[in-house]
Amino acid sequence: MTKLRGNPWAILTVLSIGFFMTLLDLTIVNIAIPDMVEHLDASLDQILWITNAYTLALAVLLITAGRMGDLTGKKNLFVYGVALFTLASLACGLAQDPSQLITFRAIQGVGAAMLLPQTLSLIIDVFPHEKRGVALGIWGIVAGVSGAAGPAVGGVLVTKIDWRWIFFVNIPLGVLAVVGALLFIPNADRSVKHRFDIPGVILSSVALFLLSFALIEGQKYDWNGWIWTSIAASAVVFAVFLGYQRGQQDNEPLVPFSLFKDRNFTIMNFVGIAISFGIVGLFLPITVYLQSVLGYSAMKSGIVLLPLSVGTFVMAGPAGVLSEKLGGKYILMTGLVLYGGGLLWVMSVADVGESWTGVVAPLFVMGMGAGCTFTPMATEVMRNVPPKLTGAASGVNNALRQVGSVLAGAVVGAVLQGQLASSLKDQAAQRAGAVPADYRDGFVKSFDSAGKHLEVAGNTSGMKLPSSVPADVAHRIQDTGAAVFGHGFIDAMHPTLLVSVVVMFLGAASCLLVKKPSGASANPHGLPLSADELAAAEAADAAPARG
Numbered sequence: 001m002t003k004l005r006g007n008p009w010a011i012l013t014v015l016s017i018g019f020f021m022t023l024l025d026l027t028i029v030n031i032a033i034p035d036m037v038e039h040l041d042a043s044l045d046q047i048l049w050i051t052n053a054y055t056l057a058l059a060v061l062l063i064t065a066g067r068m069g070d071l072t073g074k075k076n077l078f079v080y081g082v083a084l085f086t087l088a089s090l091a092c093g094l095a096q097d098p099s100q101l102i103t104f105r106a107i108q109g110v111g112a113a114m115l116l117p118q119t120l121s122l123i124i125d126v127f128p129h130e131k132r133g134v135a136l137g138i139w140g141i142v143a144g145v146s147g148a149a150g151p152a153v154g155g156v157l158v159t160k161i162d163w164r165w166i167f168f169v170n171i172p173l174g175v176l177a178v179v180g181a182l183l184f185i186p187n188a189d190r191s192v193k194h195r196f197d198i199p200g201v202i203l204s205s206v207a208l209f210l211l212s213f214a215l216i217e218g219q220k221y222d223w224n225g226w227i228w229t230s231i232a233a234s235a236v237v238f239a240v241f242l243g244y245q246r247g248q249q250d251n252e253p254l255v256p257f258s259l260f261k262d263r264n265f266t267i268m269n270f271v272g273i274a275i276s277f278g279i280v281g282l283f284l285p286i287t288v289y290l291q292s293v294l295g296y297s298a299m300k301s302g303i304v305l306l307p308l309s310v311g312t313f314v315m316a317g318p319a320g321v322l323s324e325k326l327g328g329k330y331i332l333m334t335g336l337v338l339y340g341g342g343l344l345w346v347m348s349v350a351d352v353g354e355s356w357t358g359v360v361a362p363l364f365v366m367g368m369g370a371g372c373t374f375t376p377m378a379t380e381v382m383r384n385v386p387p388k389l390t391g392a393a394s395g396v397n398n399a400l401r402q403v404g405s406v407l408a409g410a411v412v413g414a415v416l417q418g419q420l421a422s423s424l425k426d427q428a429a430q431r432a433g434a435v436p437a438d439y440r441d442g443f444v445k446s447f448d449s450a451g452k453h454l455e456v457a458g459n460t461s462g463m464k465l466p467s468s469v470p471a472d473v474a475h476r477i478q479d480t481g482a483a484v485f486g487h488g489f490i491d492a493m494h495p496t497l498l499v500s501v502v503v504m505f506l507g508a509a510s511c512l513l514v515k516k517p518s519g520a521s522a523n524p525h526g527l528p529l530s531a532d533e534l535a536a537a538e539a540a541d542a543a544p545a546r547g
Contacts, residue, residue, distance in 0.1 A: 007184060008126040012135055014180035015119040018082050019139070020146045021173050022112040025054060025089075026405065027150030028166045029282040029300050031107075031305075034291045036101075043136035045099040045217055046412040051284075053102045056212055058116070059402030063254055064197075066117035066398075074118040074125070075185045079178055081114025082162055087172025090463060093167035100336070115400065122185065139317040140375035149309045151283065151380075155302020163298075200254030203241035210234035215369030215410035218417075241356025251430075260395050268381035269397055269509050271332060272543040273404030274507025275373055278339050281345075281500025285416060285493045289350055293486045296356065304356045311367020320375035328376030329514040334512070335340040341502035347497050352486040380514065408500075415499055419492035427488040434480045438472055443477060447484065500523025 029051050036050065069077045088107040095101035120139065127135045152425055157165040186291045214230035223228055245253050260266045278310040290301035315335075323331045345362035381397050 008131070010184040011125035011126050011181075012123060012138065014177055014184055015078070015122055016138070016142045017177040017180065018078065019084075019119045019142055020116050020528075021082075021085065021170050021177070022058075022116050023143060023146040024150050024153065025108065025112070025170070027279070027283055029054075030152035030153040030287045031302055032059045032152045032158050032163040032166050033284075033287055035158055038042050038416060039163065040098050040101065043185075044097040045413075045417070046102070048409060050098065050101045050105055052212060052409045052413075053106040054109040054112070054404055055409060056208065057106045058113045059399055059406050060208055061110060062117055062399040062402060064201050065113045066121065068114070069118050069121060073187065074122050075181060075187055078115045078118040078122070079119070079181050081111045081116075082174050082177045083111070084114065085111030087111075088170055088399050089167045089170035089174065092153065093164040105449070120398075137317065137320040137375050137402040140320065140378060141313065142372050145309055145313050145316070151287065151305040152302040152309060155297075155299040155305075158302075159297045159299030161212070161436065190431060197248065197252065197254040198480070199244060200241065200248070203237055203244060204254065207234050207241055208235040208403060210237065212406055212410045215407075215414045218414055219407070221526050223526070227288040255396055259368055259396060262384045264384055265381055266512055266515050268377055269400045270379060270510055271336070271373075271507045272381075272397060272401040273407070274336065274399055274510075275370075275377075275501045276404035276495050277341075277408040277412070277500045278336075278343065278366075279370070280405055281412045281497060281503075282343065284412060285496050286346070288489065289493060290356070293489055294354070294356065296491075302355070304330075304359065305366035307360050308367040308370070311369075312371040313367075315368045315371025318373060319372040320379075323376035323379060328380040329511050329516070331372050331376045331512040333508050334382070335369040335376075336504050336508035337395055338369030338372065339366045340369075340508065342369060343501045343504065347501075350493060351490055352483070384502075412496060412499060416492055420489065423491035424488040427484040427491070431480050431484055439473070439477060446481075447488075448472065475537070503521045 026138055033047055035049065042050070065081070085108055088104050089109055092101055094110060121136050123139060153169070154166045157163075157169060210230045211234040214227045214234065218227045245255055245257065246258075249257055287301060290296045290304055291298065296304065297366040319335070335424070340363040342362040345365065345462065346359055347361070351360035381393070424447045425444075428444045432444050435443045459496050
């Protein structure tokens with residue numbers, strides 16, 4: 001077994017480029033939603049699949065990809081993953097309809113799943129233990145800033161060039177990452193034989209797909225029998241998965257149950273899911289609010305969201321230092337409360353006709369909250385994990401966070417669809433008096449399916465007015481339609497954001513159950529071990545038996 005050699009900081013830079021791309025694509029798509037709706041004629045459920053297909057593929061393949069890295073080489077899988085991600089980004093940019101874009105987004109997710117686990121694992125292998133904390137801190141900053149920067153970067157690209165460039169921007173980054181990996185990341189001689197839990201991967205993937213499909217498509221199909229059948233089937237398949245995993249615990253399972261015997265590990269995984277709800281729960285509603293209710297361009301919307309990135313960048317470094325002195329438990333609680341409080345603040349100031357200045361301060365507070373979560377969570381989740389399980393623990397933690405993103409997208413989307421369908425009908429009925437009597441029935445009926453399709457591009461009632469309609473009447477109908485959409489969306493936005501607020505506060509409350517370190521820790525530095533350190537730990541475990 002040979003330790004990786006090479007310039008660790010050059011390797012960290014290359015890995016950060018690949019890491020940055022994958023997380024940027026979790027949020028950059030949201031800013032282009034109105035343009036994609038207009039140019040691809042996409043419905044809201046299709047838009048949700050464009051965002052969730054990527055996260056779904058990423059979530060279900062993370063653990064498998066981590067083990068593939070041990071078999072085929074971490075460098076190789078990183079390069080293959082970046083290459084696939086880059087080619088899929090090109091295909092996404094060239095897509096001609098929603099179905100094509102959904103397909104290529106899923107392929108993007110496969111590439112992201114291949115490269116993402118290798119970034120953390122390679123950092124552990126190339127950095128000595130005394131410098132590993134600094135490297136992981138930088139890794140955490142990249143994680144926070146990349147996701148938060150998505151709307152700002154996407155806004156500039158959509159406004160100045162075209163929405164397709166939110167995907168094309170990955171091409172030069174991908175080429176740079178591949179070339180850098182080939183030049184700077186050395187090959188390792190390590191080859192650890194791992195068993196692939198293929199049935200586990202299939203069962204977990206099917207369960208998650210069935211649940212996500214039901215939540216995303218439920219409103220479209222009026223929550224009929226097929227939707228509830230899909231939810232029930234998801235529960236059955238998940239139960240089969242748990243039963244199968246229980247029988248595989250001595251045979252390198254996909255999910256080692258022993259990890260969840262540690263209370264801190266279990267709580268930190270819930271916290272990771274809560275953070276996913278907060279991030280996903282903000283971006284979809286706030287993007288539509290800024291562009292379709294306040295009428296801002298994609299670029300201006302991205303700039304308005306920039307305080308989120310600034311707050312994250314400002315707090316990510318100090319949060320890592322403070323968590324070492326005060327304990328990650330309290331820093332995490334602070335971060336979750338700040339983020340949830342910021343969401344409540346957004347709810348209180350968001351309204352039709354309001355200025356962008358009202359959301360700047362709460363977004364900055366939310367960014368500070370996000371910055372308080374990444375490094376402390378990574379430290380706490382690994383603190384008590386035995387050395388021989390750090391790899392599996394890292395894979396499970398990353399996978400569950402992405403599962404949280406999938407579920408968050410599905411739940412938030414389902415709530416938004418349901419609330420919007422109801423609020424638009426109510427607003428149309430209330431405001432129909434402003435429309436001439438001959439057009440009122442048609443005006444109200446035009447909103448019957450608007451919640452399912454989220455006609456964000458035009459802010460009108462969606463009525464096809466004949467050319468014979470007088471211009472002043474047409475303008476009155478359009479103005480009333482815009483008012484219906486604006487007020488209806490605000491009515492739907494509040495309960496949608498409240499879902500994420502509740503989950504964030506539950507995450508903060510759960511941190512109270514985190515145990516303080518006492519006595520000798522299984523992993524005293526709270527950091528994963530390198531290949532050589534892991535081998536030494538396993539050898540030490542085996543020594544008494546040989547004696």
